[in-house]
Amino acid sequence: MKDRPLSGIIVLEFCQYLSGPSAGLRLADLGARVIKIESPKGDACRKLAIEDLWVNDRDSLLFHTINRNKESLTANLKDENDLSKIKKLIGLADVMIHNFRSGVMEKLGLGYEQVMSINSNIIYTEISGYGATGPWVKKPGQDLLCQAKSGLMYTSGNESDPPVPFGLAIGDIICGAQAVQGVLAGLIHVYKTGVGVKLELSLMESLLDFQFELLTTYYESGKLPRRSKTNNGHSLLGAPYGIHQTKDGYIAIAMVPLADLAEAIACEQLLSFGKKDIFSKRDSIKKILAKHLAKQTSQYWIKLLKAKDLWAMELLDWEKLRFQSGYQQMELEQKISLDSDLLTTRCPIRFDNQKLYGEKAAPDLGADTDKIIAEFGL
Amino acid sequence: MKLLEDILILDFSQFLSGPSASLRLADLGARVIKIEKPNTGDICRQLYVSDVEIDGDSTIFHAINRNKESYQADLKNPDDLSKIKKLISHADVVMHNFRPGVMERLGLGYEVVKKLKPEIVYASISGYGEEGEWKNLPGQDLLVQALTGLPFLNNNSDQPPTPMGVAVVDILAGTHIAQGILAALFQRTKTGKGALVQVSMLESALDFQFEVLTCFLNDGQQLPQRSKVNHAHAYVGAPYGVFKTSDGYLALAMGNITFLGKLLSCPGLKDFADPKEWFERRDEIKQVLAEHLATNSLEHWLSLLEPADIWCSEVLNYEQLMQQEGYKVLDMELVVKTTSGKEVKTSRCPIRVNGELLRSEIGAPSLGYHTEDLKREFGI
Numbered sequence: 001m002k003d004r005p006l007s008g009i010i011v012l013e014f015c016q017y018l019s020g021p022s023a024g025l026r027l028a029d030l031g032a033r034v035i036k037i038e039s040p041k042g043d044a045c046r047k048l049a050i051e052d053l054w055v056n057d058r059d060s061l062l063f064h065t066i067n068r069n070k071e072s073l074t075a076n077l078k079d080e081n082d083l084s085k086i087k088k089l090i091g092l093a094d095v096m097i098h099n100f101r102s103g104v105m106e107k108l109g110l111g112y113e114q115v116m117s118i119n120s121n122i123i124y125t126e127i128s129g130y131g132a133t134g135p136w137v138k139k140p141g142q143d144l145l146c147q148a149k150s151g152l153m154y155t156s157g158n159e160s161d162p163p164v165p166f167g168l169a170i171g172d173i174i175c176g177a178q179a180v181q182g183v184l185a186g187l188i189h190v191y192k193t194g195v196g197v198k199l200e201l202s203l204m205e206s207l208l209d210f211q212f213e214l215l216t217t218y219y220e221s222g223k224l225p226r227r228s229k230t231n232n233g234h235s236l237l238g239a240p241y242g243i244h245q246t247k248d249g250y251i252a253i254a255m256v257p258l259a260d261l262a263e264a265i266a267c268e269q270l271l272s273f274g275k276k277d278i279f280s281k282r283d284s285i286k287k288i289l290a291k292h293l294a295k296q297t298s299q300y301w302i303k304l305l306k307a308k309d310l311w312a313m314e315l316l317d318w319e320k321l322r323f324q325s326g327y328q329q330m331e332l333e334q335k336i337s338l339d340s341d342l343l344t345t346r347c348p349i350r351f352d353n354q355k356l357y358g359e360k361a362a363p364d365l366g367a368d369t370d371k372i373i374a375e376f377g378l
Numbered sequence: 379m380k381l382l383e384d385i386l387i388l389d390f391s392q393f394l395s396g397p398s399a400s401l402r403l404a405d406l407g408a409r410v411i412k413i414e415k416p417n418t419g420d421i422c423r424q425l426y427v428s429d430v431e432i433d434g435d436s437t438i439f440h441a442i443n444r445n446k447e448s449y450q451a452d453l454k455n456p457d458d459l460s461k462i463k464k465l466i467s468h469a470d471v472v473m474h475n476f477r478p479g480v481m482e483r484l485g486l487g488y489e490v491v492k493k494l495k496p497e498i499v500y501a502s503i504s505g506y507g508e509e510g511e512w513k514n515l516p517g518q519d520l521l522v523q524a525l526t527g528l529p530f531l532n533n534n535s536d537q538p539p540t541p542m543g544v545a546v547v548d549i550l551a552g553t554h555i556a557q558g559i560l561a562a563l564f565q566r567t568k569t570g571k572g573a574l575v576q577v578s579m580l581e582s583a584l585d586f587q588f589e590v591l592t593c594f595l596n597d598g599q600q601l602p603q604r605s606k607v608n609h610a611h612a613y614v615g616a617p618y619g620v621f622k623t624s625d626g627y628l629a630l631a632m633g634n635i636t637f638l639g640k641l642l643s644c645p646g647l648k649d650f651a652d653p654k655e656w657f658e659r660r661d662e663i664k665q666v667l668a669e670h671l672a673t674n675s676l677e678h679w680l681s682l683l684e685p686a687d688i689w690c691s692e693v694l695n696y697e698q699l700m701q702q703e704g705y706k707v708l709d710m711e712l713v714v715k716t717t718s719g720k721e722v723k724t725s726r727c728p729i730r731v732n733g734e735l736l737r738s739e740i741g742a743p744s745l746g747y748h749t750e751d752l753k754r755e756f757g758i
Contacts, residue, residue, distance in 0.1 A: 005561035005562055005565035005573070006564070006565075018589075026557060030557070030561045031561075050589070050590075050593055050613035050614065051593055051597055051613055052657070053596060053597055061592065061593065061596060062589060062593075064592075065588060065589050065592040065593075066589065130704060130708075131707070131708055133707055134703060134706075134708070135702075135703050135704050135707075136704035139691070140687075140689045142631045142689050143631075144610055144618065144620075144630075144631045145631055145689060145691035146691075147629070148627075148629035148691040148692065148693040148694065149691055149692070149693075149694050149699065149702075149704070150699065151694055151695055151696045151699050153620065153627075153629075153693055154695050154696075155542075155543030155544050156533070156540055156541065156543035156544075157532070157533055157537070157540055157543070161537070162608075162622060163620050164532060164533050164540065164620075165610045165611075165619075165629070166532060166542050166546075167531030167532040167533075167610065167611055167612055168531060168586065168587065168589075168590065168611070169589075173550075174549070174550070174553070175728075177550065177553040177554070177557070178402075178553065178728055178729055179729075181402060181406070181553065181556050181557055181560060182381075182406075182729045182731070184557060184560030184561055184563075184564055185381040185382055185407075185560055186381060186731075187564045188381065188382065188385075188563055188567055189381040189382075189383075191564065191567050191568065192567065193379065197381065197731060197732060198731070198732050198733060199730065199731060200729075200730040200733070201728060201729055201730070202708075202728075204704075204708065205710065205728035206728045208708070208710050208725055208728065209726075209727070209728040210544060210546075210549060211544060211725075212441050212442075212724065212725045213394075213437075213438040213441050213545070214544065214696075215441075215696070215724070215725050216437050216438065216440065216441035216723070216724040216725065217438065217441075219711070219723040219724065220432065220437050220723065221437075224695055224696055224697060225696070227543065231538075232541075232543065233520050233541050233543070234520070234541075234543055234544070234545070236438070241520065242520075243520075243524065243529055243538065243539060243540070243541055245538060250524075250539055251524070252520045252521055252523070252524035252529075254516075254518045254519075254520045254521055255425075311516045311518050311521060312521070313515075313520075313522075313525055314524070314525075315524045315525075315529060315530075315539055316524070316525055316526075316527060317527050317601050318527045318591065318594050318599075318601060319599060319601060321525065322599075325511060326506065326510055326511050329507070329510035329511065329512075330507055330510060330578075330580065332581060333595065342596060343595040343596060344591075344592040344595065345584060345588045345591055347585070348554050348577060348578070348581035348582050348584070349555075349557060349558040349561075349575065349576075349577055350558075350576040350577070351561075351562065351574070351575060352573055352574050353576075
């Protein structure tokens, strides 16, 4: 896509790991020019590999996944000469994002007030673990730890399970996504008024917002959410909501009226339960259902349920998913321009019927330093 | 001035994905009008959850739809439809999450709406895209989780695939459509041109997994292996996980196993000196740690780990969380008043703007509460 919504916008990313950089990635895909400002050591994520996968002898596959479509400028922010170059660059930028611990940017001379005196119409975005005040400020703002504090670990799994974390960095990702929303709203505002904006987000507030339905229900009822004894799908939802084992796999069944379900899968025992029982007798219903569904294959049940337009789906792993033509028609995968082949996913948002690809590989540390210094006369 | 001052959004969407996006846009200052059908309205009103309801609507409806107005219209009635079309000519954004083809059949597809208002930002959330063979499948959170492999990332390997217990796909699709709408609004501010913005729950659920999917796509397509013991992330080595102590649970993130062994006086960890083994032998390592951590209290372990700057935390439920000073200082709770005057406690927008919390006290509207006022205001 040629003219992207954010073309012409310059974003300076003073971030490491995932929360800030995932925001930078989205802004880059939307058309912004994203420059990572890295210390001479670089974003620590360069050295953080999962499954020991590396793109070259310098950077991990993980770093490449999160930082494609960006540029890199190295600067030692404690060095006055470097710092003055960065300040000049800030004067020309539209957005800056950082996810340092509280107080670090201020010490470097790049706190909000200081930056506003350089560029009064910038969008200054701060991402922290737990906000700017309170007893948790100094605690590490790491995803699993924020999940642990936020109550989220009591939402998945069955009642008898210990706390079950989300197996993905949901705090980082949701906070990064919300930062993008703030930045975009800020850009509209700055364009109309010429006045800059300060945005503050934290993993903790983002994770609480993420649970807003559960929290509102808890505030109202005073009762802790209770996961079901078996096949839990969502602590607030009644039977049959959940994932159920079949003879050869698993199927998910969402909100389906019990009587319709009973008829579709010929399970007479379910007919003895009324509408209100789906909450109060959730565990008994699910137990009966589990026993019944174990008798036949996933395909067998799905066929019956789909025939009645009831909400059900067979569970697929990635291998099976990737084999489906429905998946292939989506054209979600993209090749990154590198010597070696690297496959990743594209931006999930489409504009004017066009998919947004961003195949430029993540930059080597400092790859664009000289170019940017020359381009902007820093 | 609010960031999205003077932006008018007509939201035809239901349940969570679309409405959670318009909630955020309302928080940021946009004016959001829900277009709802007579009698039932947004089906989420009737989606009773844990038998908890407020003013006859479910608690979650109130959480999702605060700070919005409600306009009632039967889109199959020509008179109502022509009023909606007039309303569209005043709007900046039209959004919906109907199945593909529904808005077109109602005469409110993008091409029609664009003629009514050329600079409109028209946004849709589908379940599985608007072309492709899956386009007519029901776009529901748990089903999209099931299709995209998410349940194979959670819980111990001896447990069945476990879905995430929050409607994560709805919420992420909502954040993505909000991003798209805002990017399009920004573009329009500069160029005067409108745009069509589309998101699907399927693509949002896969984007959510972009790090681990990229791993899968480049490692010879090995499926994720959950750990057997205290699983937290299929792609991260020991000690990453949640451990039971004598009186509560402890979350441990990345840490040096050798150092942990010394710090916690856990001699069993000596056998795992090579960092390369921390991923491959994570189950053994975590088993040793689990047995050791069960022998003493949460407070004891925190008193050793925290001063050494090891990344750890106690695990809290809502009741425990709300007693924490760290929670209170965030001032997350928000009391809103519904149109009938009832107070509802919910949570606020997580983004702070210019040092201020965004808190509107306007609660969710009763069905069609603003219809007559809106007719007068816009002369329709």
